Amino acid sequence: MDDTNPSWDLYRTFRAVLQEGSLSGAARTLGLTQPTVGRHVEALERRLGVALFTRSRHGLAPTDAALALRPHLDMLETTAASLLRTASSRGSAMRGTVRVTASEVIGVEVLPPIFATLRRQHPEISVELVLSNEVTDLLRRDADIAVRMIRPRQEALLVQRVGTVKVGLHAHRLYLERHGMPASLDQLQAHALIGFDRETATIRSMQRRLPAFRRNHFSFRADSDLAQLAAIRAGFGIGACQLALATRDAALVRVLPRAFEIALETSVAMHEDLRTNRVCRAVFDALVTGMTEHVRRQDRRPR
Incomplete structure (x- = not known):
């Protein structure tokens, strides 16, 4: 050697x-x-x-x-x-690259308009977006900033809570016209349900509140949240969707609103060492503003 x-x-x-x-x-x-x-x-x-x-x-x-x-x-x-x-984001100019991680749905459905606004304000800031439902280690600097749907547990992080993202059951109105609106959780088993393929800790927690949502009950299974959302929009059946996203589409109807709702505490986090980095701070602030608006949007349509 x-x-x-x-x-x-x-x-x-x-x-x-x-x-x-x-x-x-x-x-x-x-x-x-x-x-x-x-x-x-x-x-x-x-x-x-x-x-x-x-x-x-x-x-x-x-x-x-x-x-x-x-x-x-x-x-x-x-x-x-x-x-x-x-190194690229140091100096007086608002120029550099920032790596952001977020869940699939947030990264595809929510963040692009936020980044577009940021781009108009700071055209020399570049963004690297990592889509993952796994919790990225900010202390190890796998990413600079994370949009998280769980309470951050790591120390040495700058964390800004933006509110609670609510998730409910939804279906396309055409599906409900064909198959009817379930009147209770028990009646869900007579419907085409959209859900996961592999079980996770979060899913196990949901199952305790919604026994009908088990793998063998699903007519459409996918571990991708985007695939599940697409199936709901296509009228395949009933599945879980963020209330804020459902407000964008008048064809999506909430199912059993009083019987089922999941609340996901949402925050934007970055490494404390980046607090004085002007470029990272600009992206952080843009994400806080945009995600706060996303949370507010969920209450704009009657349930």
Whole structure:
């Protein structure tokens, strides 16, 4: 093993080969030649003193050593990306890149108009949007700012609560005209229900309040909240939808409003160290304003 510290280029190439499964795929991703990628891998193996790949019929197979190193490679990539974003947003000009994470539905249905307004005010601010229903680690700087539907539990975060997003059962009016409006939770089992495919902690909590919403009862199953929302809008059946989103579409009708409602405490959070970063603060404030308006919208249509 060579005691000198390998350059980041070698690690970056190694990570690309892991992701692509071949030297040629990594070369295309990095904009390098295949021989250069091969030399990078060989150089890193010499420096580390371990074999990283074995050849197979399907390409390059990572060794146990390579798989053990992968989490550290991901952390290096995250740190490098965070370093570039932070450097780009320093200075007196409102210029730079900010990485935002949000759930699928919020990221697609709510945030784009907020970002469009931000763009008109600050045209040199770029936004990277990560759609995930998983809670992103802001302390590790996987993202700069997060729109969260649960109470943040990490310390060292600047958190602004924007209100409670309410979720209720909805269906398209054409579906209800064909199949009737259920009069009770028990009657839901006679309807086409839209729900999840894989169970999560949040879903288990919902099931305690809504026994009819179990996987074997669903006529349409998807772990994507966007897919479920699309099925509701298409008139497939009854599913869960944010009240604020339902107010946009007169064809969506709330079902059993007094029997079922989920309240999701919503906030915008970012790392405390970014408090003085003018670019991050501008994006943070825009998200707080936009999400507050989204919460207010849910009470604008009679239930």
